Amino acid sequence: MGAMTLARRGNLPQNDDQTTMLVRKIPDGSVIDHIAAGKALSVLRLLGNPQENGFTIAMVMNVSSSKMKRKDIVKVEGMEVSQEQVQRLALIAPRASVNIVRAYRVVAKRNAVPPRTLRGILSCTAPTCVSVREKDSAPSIFFLSGKSPLRYRCKYCGRELTEKEISSQLG
């Protein structure tokens, strides 16, 4: 937040390039960009709250973006986000991109790609769905039904979860 205020005062044009300057470059670790505004903390939770395990975190919240109006950015120093984490990241930040940085250079780019099938991760919101009524023995299975906005469709009742519902279940 502080960084953003500074940018406003300085009348800096807030495009994607400028915002990356608001937080210093990291020597090693991961830069997660294009997170929907307000979701940075959820992203950290999904990554297992690395700040509680000694990693240094830098966050930019609610910054202007040419691609998505407002966005958050998270940098985790010293920690490389795994491919599996990127997949799960896609559920709460479907447009996120992850850059893996070593010695100040981007060595890998990982785009968040939502998995086609999700098992046991989401819960159906239809109260009479068999996956809800018989949840002890019935699996929860969702199929990807839309990428932008993100949507998943319950295999059993056809109910679709919206992007908001998905991120609130996971955030």
Next chain:
Amino acid sequence: MRGRNEPLGAELVSRDAWKGRDVISILDFSRRELESLFAAASEFVGPPKPRKDLADYIVATAFFEPSTRTRLSFTTAALRLGAKVIDLSPDVSSILKGESLHDTTMMLEGYSDLIVMRHPSEGAALLAAELASVPVVNGGDGSQHHPTQAMLDLFTVKRLKGKIDGLTYTVLGDNRYARSATSFLYGLTKFKPKMVYIVSPETLRPRDEVIKQLKGLGLRFEQRAELEQVIGNTDVLYLTRIQKERFPDPNEYEKVKGSYKLTKEVLAKGRSGMIVLHPLPRSTELPYEIDSEKSSAYMTQAHLGVPLRMALLLKVIGGGRS
């Protein structure tokens, strides 16, 4: 008994391959498969002859929700083909008291060659089909699918109008909770109707996922508020009762109950040759005075349930002999 990753509605089999199939949604079947079912069912219309095709088989009916027509027509169909029927009675109290659908399904699988299941939860038949090694036929799952009703409805249209394509359909009533209406709409996506009008009180319009599905499948349809706007163009009027038992909030039911009703006066505005279908049971939307109208076809529709289900059982268990 299905592939575990198979999404609903996927037409994985384009040829006529009924044997051993689960019947969960009419969307799972191709036009060709439906036409071959109707052809087989036509053979069974008329005075029944004793048959022994399924003499070595046992059909289980498991209805976790009250039903008369669907359960009895499946039972009659099975008996007419020489099969034996075991019935998990609609006295469901003991089941509701604790046994899971999983355990009930595993029991029935061991006792029978085919399970016909009705259940108040959407997806119940699909879940049972994944668990059971014998075919499962969905006799209605919550407000979602009722495939054999839709097959029977289309079969009725075919018999009475000579075709399914090129007609204008009006689906009137509870298009939100009535699985018969949803399944009929899904069934129409397999054919080429001239136009489909969906007429319902505002709170009983089809659910978003159903509208999305119909659009995705390319059905030509329009939503209208009043029957009178479209009855003059309608060839097939499909009526359903308000599904009181599926309203999450009883107050919502009170608000819409009695909100539509077919009258002789409205019917008189229909074009000649129009037929009126209703899956029954009825409530106030279909007064008894309509029964004597030339257009009323719902009793014929109900009777065709037996030949249609005979053809279906024979195709699924016996592999399409007819």
